[in-house]
Amino acid sequence: MPLTNDPPEVPAVYAQGMAEFIEKFTSTVPDDMYTLPIDEQRRLYRSLPTTFPYRRPPGLRVDDAVLPGPDGDVRVRVYRPATPAGPGVLCYSRGDGFCLGDLDTHDTVAAELADRTGYPVVFVDVRSAPEHPFPAAVHDLRAVIEALAERPDRFGIAPGPLGLVGDSSGGNLMVANCLLARDRGGPDIACHGLVSPVLDFFRWHDEGPDAPILSSGEMRFYASCYTRNPQELLDPLVSPLRTARFDGLPPATILATELDSLRQDAVDYAQRLIDAGVRVELRVEPGLVHAPLRARSMCPAAARAWEDFCSSVGRLLRQADPALHPPLVAGAAD
Structure with a gap:
């Protein structure tokens, strides 16, 4: 799809089932909701699995574990498919404004990611803002990513390529960890997959566009929870699109949606990766709103988009497996 930042047509044309989902x-x-006390926000947000009930796919083995982190224990949930696609693992981070979710709010998303890709998924329960602002969640994820690279057997996982997947704020955390892995000498990240990532918080400092289920007021509030001062909004690990460079990052697949105020971030990031020589696949799905994963039972287009995204992530991880795709050696065909 051509890269474009043109605003969506007004009035918005929703995909089938999207208006009902909203x-x-x-x-x-x-x-x-963002005007309520944070504990009340969490209560409401954590009731979403009841409003949109999904079941884990059958055949998965699911275990909870605790790993040592930089400032205490980090909880993880490990999903192992019954029939693995091959060696490799995906590390997943949820989208929740950095503040609201837990392992249960995105449990079935992580479970479906494992089932559809055929790779084990390790879902990291990062610490939440405002109690634990930047860079706490980045550091929690890095601790788990390093453990997955160094000792995957601790998770009951065989050694293999490591991919990162995140949606919305979780996508932000995964891009930050791709940058850290590049700049700090590892670990090696085979690929990253993003759904509706937020990658430029600075543009929400004063105001920004509103979109269905994601207002500019929400964005400003959650940015203020995640960062301790306006200067941090320009940190390359907070707003990568402002000050980071993107050469040397792993291949990416990105799912964006037409009627999302964060679409600009996804499109800009894809273009910046292309300019840096990084392989990237971008889909901008028409008629869908921000991070539509909860709509996958109500909206056929959202279900297809999620299925295509999982297929793309799995394909990138398979392509990183040297046993399936050995590196070309000069003169090997002679």
């Missing part, structure tokens, strides 16, 4: 979503998580 109505149901906002009946649980109202547009002004």
Whole structure:
């Protein structure tokens, strides 16, 4: 798809089932939820699995574990498919404004990611802002990523390529960890997959565009929770699009949606990766709103987009397996 930042047509043309999804979503998580005390916000947000119930795919083995982190223990949940696609593992980070979720709010997303790709998924329960602002969540993820690279057997996983997957704020954390892995000599990241990532918080410092289920007020509030001062909004690990460079990053697959105020971040990031010589696949799905993974049972287009994204992630990880795709050796064909 051509890269473009043109705004969506107004009035918005929703994909089938999307208007009903928005109505149901906002009946649980109202547009002004960010004005409530953080504990009340979490209560409402963590009721979303009841509003949109999904079941884990059958055949998965699921275990919870605790790993030592930089400032204490980090909880993880490990999903192992019944029939693995091959050696390799995916590390997943949820989208929740850095503040709201837990292992249960995105449990079935991580479970489906494992089932659809055929690779084990390690879902990291990073510490939440505002109690634990930047860079706590980045460091929690890095601790788990390093453990996966150095001792995958601790998770019951065989050695193999390591991929990172995150949606919305979780996508931000995964890009930050790709940058850290490049700049600190590892570990080797085979690929990264992003859904509706937020990669430029600075543009929300004063105001920004509103979109269904994601207002500029929300973005400003969650940015203020995640960062301790406006200067941190320009940190390359907070707003990579502002000050980071992208050469040497792993291949990426990105799912963006047409009717999302964060679409600009996804499109800009894809273009910056291309300019840096990084292989990237971008999909901008028409008629869908921000991070539509909860709509996959109500909206056929959202279900297809999620299936295509998982297929793309799995394909990137398989391509990184030297046993399946050995590196070319000069003169080997002579």
